[in-house]
Amino acid sequence: MIYCVIPRELADELYDRMVEYYKDNPNVTVIVDRREGPDRRQGKEYGGKRLIRDRRRRRATGSFPEVEPPGA
Numbered sequence: 001m002i003y004c005v006i007p008r009e010l011a012d013e014l015y016d017r018m019v020e021y022y023k024d025n026p027n028v029t030v031i032v033d034r035r036e037g038p039d040r041r042q043g044k045e046y047g048g049k050r051l052i053r054d055r056r057r058r059r060a061t062g063s064f065p066e067v068e069p070p071g072a
Helices: 008-021
Strands: 002-006 028-032
Touching (some): 002 008
Parallel strands (some): 002 028
16 A cells, blocks of 8 residues: 655645546555644654563573483
8 A cells, every 4th residue: 555645734735636646546545644743753862772682592590410412
């Protein structure tokens, strides 16, 4: 699916034209951007909080006796 996003300020003049332009392409949907308010991402630092962990199981703690293979 492809979205053709029209800014709210241009919706009156562009929306109908873009719908007409993409009417034969079922993979395109024309939508109007309706977001309001300040951009919450502004001035924030991203990343740095994610932990990279080893997904393998940890080795059991403690010491283990030496083991000889059978027939040795």
